[in-house]
Amino acid sequence: MNMLNSLQMMISAVGDYTGINIFRDILVILMVLLAIALVVIILMQKGTNDNIGVIGGETDTYMGRNKGQNRERKLKLATAIIGGIIVVLAIIYFVLLLV
Numbered sequence: 001m002n003m004l005n006s007l008q009m010m011i012s013a014v015g016d017y018t019g020i021n022i023f024r025d026i027l028v029i030l031m032v033l034l035a036i037a038l039v040v041i042i043l044m045q046k047g048t049n050d051n052i053g054v055i056g057g058e059t060d061t062y063m064g065r066n067k068g069q070n071r072e073r074k075l076k077l078a079t080a081i082i083g084g085i086i087v088v089l090a091i092i093y094f095v096l097l098l099v
Helices: 002-015 019-044 050-056 062-066 069-098
Strands: none
Touching: 019 069
16 A cells, blocks of 8 residues: 555656756756766876886886876866866756755
8 A cells, every 4th residue: 555655646746847857857967977977087187196106117208207298188177177067057956946
């Protein structure tokens, strides 16, 4: 009997589902996906400890220092852009929550 009541409550809740609720759910899904992408991009970035290469026997040459600079610049830019998009979506979400 409880299962039937739960099913009836779920069906009645679907009727109350307005367009703004759907938009809020889409915003939450987008923020979660962007947060996962942000974590992946941050993990792809190189650490800032430059002296750790001495342990492995790496040499400090000009080519060695600037080899991955373009890739790092793109990853930092992507981090800033995705972080900014998440902030904007969060603000929009909480403004819609007040409506």
